Amino acid sequence: MTALSTLDSLYVPLHRIIPFSNVEGQGNRSSIFLQGCKLNCLYCHNPETIPRYAEGVSQVSLRYLYDQVMEAVPFIRGVTISGGEPTLHHKKLIPLFHTLRTQGLSCYLDSSGFFDFERIRPLIEVTDKFLFDLKGEGMGLQTLCFDRKNRKGLIPNNILSETQRIKTENLTRNLSNLSKLLPLNKVEEVRLVFVRDFFDAFKLIDQLAILLKPHPNVLLKIIRVHTKGARDEQGLQDFVPSQGETDQLADYAKKCGIDHILTIY
């Protein structure tokens, strides 16, 4: 068991805490949003969480987070750490999860899915479930999520620019991590933000269906991208699929053998 004194000495950058949430995994949960993400999704509706250090961001001890969560007990079933990207803080989250689990609380991570699996394996071992983002595939994904130079989050004119330097590991790591987590029974839901034109969502569903086939209980959430809170709301507008297009994608997923689907418009 982790001594509470260990939690006193470890600090993380906190964005905010929602004491009760029922959209961050099963049951009523406390959601903790940490600061910092290595991606730069153009549709990110919490772009202020991308910088790890920013003015006004408070560093709080894990003990503070633990105490906040315990105040919500007995009205919660567990805790979800979100961001930003929570796995950036993988070493520090291990003692927090250990301690929360001894209190009977389940520990979830809401992750972009782009992490070094072996590096964060000790955290995976003490994580009950992932809410796992499926980001896309191909060259458009580089533009959509990996262009860190695009600090203003503007939608570029040429979203599939051939001149971009493609980092292949970026494009494959997401699905590769999912394929490793699923057999460990560590995934509760896979979330796909459906954006038109940046990537072939149907091709992505083909690949996902192969992975999900042996895991019918894993929920696929297809979320039609919304512009609210994005840095370039107007630019993103052209890439919002219609409700009909979103339904078509969900129907296609069903045809591919994925039965457990929730569509969010």
Ligand code: SF4
């Ligand atoms: S992974 Fe999430 S937090 Fe990071 S930029 Fe993308 S949407 Fe924002």
